[in-house]
Amino acid sequence: MVKFVVEYGKDSEPFAADGRLDGPAFHRNHDPIWSTLSDFLSTQTGDVLEIGSGTGQHVTEFARRAAHLNWWPSDIRDPHLKSIAAWRVHARLGNLRAPQRIDLSDPDWTWSGGDGRQLAALLCVNVLHISPWSVSRNLISGAGRLLKENGRLFVYGPFKRAGAHTAPSNAQFDASLWERNAEWGVRDVDDLNILAQDAGLTAAEITPMPANNLILAFARMLRQN
Numbered sequence: 001m002v003k004f005v006v007e008y009g010k011d012s013e014p015f016a017a018d019g020r021l022d023g024p025a026f027h028r029n030h031d032p033i034w035s036t037l038s039d040f041l042s043t044q045t046g047d048v049l050e051i052g053s054g055t056g057q058h059v060t061e062f063a064r065r066a067a068h069l070n071w072w073p074s075d076i077r078d079p080h081l082k083s084i085a086a087w088r089v090h091a092r093l094g095n096l097r098a099p100q101r102i103d104l105s106d107p108d109w110t111w112s113g114g115d116g117r118q119l120a121a122l123l124c125v126n127v128l129h130i131s132p133w134s135v136s137r138n139l140i141s142g143a144g145r146l147l148k149e150n151g152r153l154f155v156y157g158p159f160k161r162a163g164a165h166t167a168p169s170n171a172q173f174d175a176s177l178w179e180r181n182a183e184w185g186v187r188d189v190d191d192l193n194i195l196a197q198d199a200g201l202t203a204a205e206i207t208p209m210p211a212n213n214l215i216l217a218f219a220r221m222l223r224q225n
């Protein structure tokens, strides 16, 4: 394992010589996340796009575990894009594609490399609470455009349910996010479900995760036309 650790939201220097970053949360959460994703992905073919890949450790590990899928990482920050690229070189996986810059602040965001194919799944881990609400909106509308029918959008992180935090620690975390940036915050599943309905997705199937996190799985419904 590389010895340098990234602290998201801050400029974390230095980097390992090849640019790989090591996120502590990855070591705690990738097995529980995979246990939910793999139920669906084991039956799929095609492409999985990750938004906000950060260090690139999740997408690299998941590409290793699901060699039958093409994995496409992305991020907006140069040090993260460099880290993802370095993990990709290190892992030597033929099904892990080069990182691309995708910014969910753009309502018309898309991905490149799939020759117009629609995605089997979209993955977004620990992004929606450290970004403005427009990022949640654009993620979900993009899932409506880019997922194939019955494809899934998986979102991992802390969430409120029915307007309430699921644990005191999440409430404290939410307050600390607000202090850092008034546009950030722990999102409510009900609000995301409203966006999902408008985008042609089902309401979230909710899987509890350790440390008061959740995975929300939204399915792309059949297109009417």
Ligand SMILES: C[S@@+](CC[C@H](N)C(=O)[O-])C[C@H]1O[C@@H](n2cnc3c(N)ncnc32)[C@H](O)[C@@H]1O
Pocket: 008, 023, 025, 026, 051, 052, 053, 054, 055, 058, 075, 076, 077, 080, 102, 103, 104, 105, 124, 125, 126, 127, 130, 131, 135
């Ligand atoms: C807390 S980190 C999580 C990284 C990684 N998914 C993980 O769990 O280790 C949030 C990530 O979201 C990215 N991000 C923030 N705003 C974004 C945006 N508007 N569009 C795409 N990615 C964004 C950041 O650059 C960062 O890599």
